[in-house]
Amino acid sequence: MNMLLWILAFVLAAVFVGSGTAKLLTARDQQIERTPYVEDFPHSVILGIGVLEILGALGLILPAVTGVGPILVALAAAGLAITMVFAAVVHIRRGDGLAAALPSIVLAILSVFVAWSRFGPYPL
Template identity: 65%
Template sequence: MNVVLWVLAFALAAVFAASGIMKLTVPREKLIERTPYAADLPHSVVLAIGVVEVLGAAGLLLPGLLGIAPVLVPLAAAGLAITMALAFLTHIRRGDQLAQTLPAIVLLVLSTLLAWGRFGPYPL
C-alpha cells in the first residue's frame, strides 16, 4: 500500500503543479476560456489558488522524499482536499454540469485517500 500511496502522491503532485502553474502564468482572458469559473473570481484569488496548488504539490512529495517533517505530506493532502471541496462547491454554486465538476470530485477523493493513508495506517 505504501507504493500505491507514493504513486498517488506523485500523480496528484503532477496534476496540482500543472494546474497551479497554469493559474499563475496564463493571462486572465485565456484562463477564463479554459476555466470559465475564473470569471467569477477576482484575479488575485485565482493567483492565490495557483500558489496553494503549487505549494500543495511540493508538500505532497518533498517532505517524504527528503525525510524532513514528513507529517507535512498528509497535511498537504488534507489542505488540497479542502481546496477541492471548495472547488466543488464553486462548481455547484455556478450550476456547472457533471463534466465540469467531476475533476474536483476525483481530486477531492484522491487527496482525502492520501491524507487518510499517511495520517493513519501507512505513515512515512
C-alpha cells in the same frame, strides 16, 4: 500499499503543479475562455489558488523524500482535498453541472485517501 501511496502522491503533485502553473502563467482572458468560473473571482484569488496548489504539490513530495517533517505530506494532502471540495462547490453553485465538478471531486477523493493513509495506517 506504500507504493500505491507514492504513486498517488506523484500523480496528484503533477496534476496540481500543472494546474497551479497554468493559473499563474496564463493570461486572465485565456483562463476565462478555458474555465469560465475564473470570471467570478478577482485575479489575485486565482493567483493565490495557483500558489496554494503548487505549495500543496511540493508538500506531497518534498517532506517524504527528504525525511524532514513527514507529517506535512498528510497535511498537504488534506489541504488539497479541502481546496478541491471548495472547487467542486463553486462549479455546482455556478450551475456548471456535475461534469465540470467531477475532476475536483476525484482529486478530492484521492487526496483524502492519501491524507487518511499517511495520518493513519501507513505513515512515513
